[in-house]
Amino acid sequence: MAKILVIGGGAMGSAFTIPCLENKNIVTITEPYSKKFINNLKSKKKFHSALKIKLPKKLKFRKFSKELLKEKFNLIVIALSLPGINFISEELKNLKNNVPILVLTKGLKYDKRKNKILTISEQILKNNKAKNISVLKGPCLAKELARKQKTKVIIANKNIQIAKKIGKLISTKYYLIEYSKDIIGVEICSAIKNIYAMIIGAGQSLNMSSSLFQKSLIEMKYLTKYFKGKEITVESLAGVGDLYVSAAGGRNSKMGSFLGKGFTFKKAKKKFMPNDTVEGEQLAKEIAPFILKKIKIKKIPLMVNLLRSLLKNKKLNLKKL
């Protein structure tokens, strides 16, 4: 039994508490940003508006504060989306002990000053040198996990024993865990799959989308290797596994389908998805300054075409894909 703190009461953070509680851990959730999620979590019924279920009564809610981070936990889980990562890496400076941190967030950061792409764990380590960070990624729709539907994910840490220790705390009959030492590869794959899901969604026919799927895998291998991850990781749950679920359904591939029909991003967003976060677009804008300058179009034509179309808000040129 461990004391686990989950930071981020959105769909994924809240769903993640369910297997953790089932394993008889003491689980506390906190939400630093969204009033809606704070109200969901502190209400008596604990009905979560994004998951559309009642969360377990045993789940404790605490207001986010610097003091909370100073309390003794055996594991701290980061489940904020990408825009919350700078904030939380600053806050984690207040951690006194070397408590293990597990990052669920998918995405990458562009360090303008160093002109470098950073994974989320690198971004957190920038402010917190000695921290003990693992990442958990892979195909996981929060709504399915919250309903205890079978889900398999991957935990990565250079020290595989740490990853396995965390896996033991959180795995259940329906939440199964694989392990990897390739933390960079796992983080790169789980981020860029959101961009490739948009591209696959643009296909307009299953035949064309399948061809784009195959070409996406080749580009994912190139990029993973470029950023010093292992090519083989593209074949793992963090790569092709997560790409499948995102391409089959989800906000990125839905946006991709509008781009494929000839809408510009802004028009499609306003007309069809005004309240949805499209993570692929957020990531594309974050990494575009680096990718478009540093990597030849010949190596990653799908990615470059999509980034240009998003940046200039121009139609996606499918003929080039």
Ligand SMILES: NC(=O)c1ccc[n+]([C@@H]2O[C@H](COP(=O)([O-])OP(=O)(O)OC[C@H]3O[C@@H](n4cnc5c(N)ncnc54)[C@H](O)[C@@H]3O)[C@@H](O)[C@H]2O)c1
């Ligand atoms: N590792 C996995 O198995 C897995 C599975 C699904 C999703 N995810 C990732 O988890 C993350 C959260 O996804 P979700 O579905 O819960 O999203 P969500 O929109 O339901 O929740 C987003 C969370 O981030 C917080 N947030 C947003 N902007 C913020 C800001 N500027 N500052 C601080 N906090 C902010 C919100 O308050 C909320 O807690 C995403 O990066 C997603 O890709 C991981």
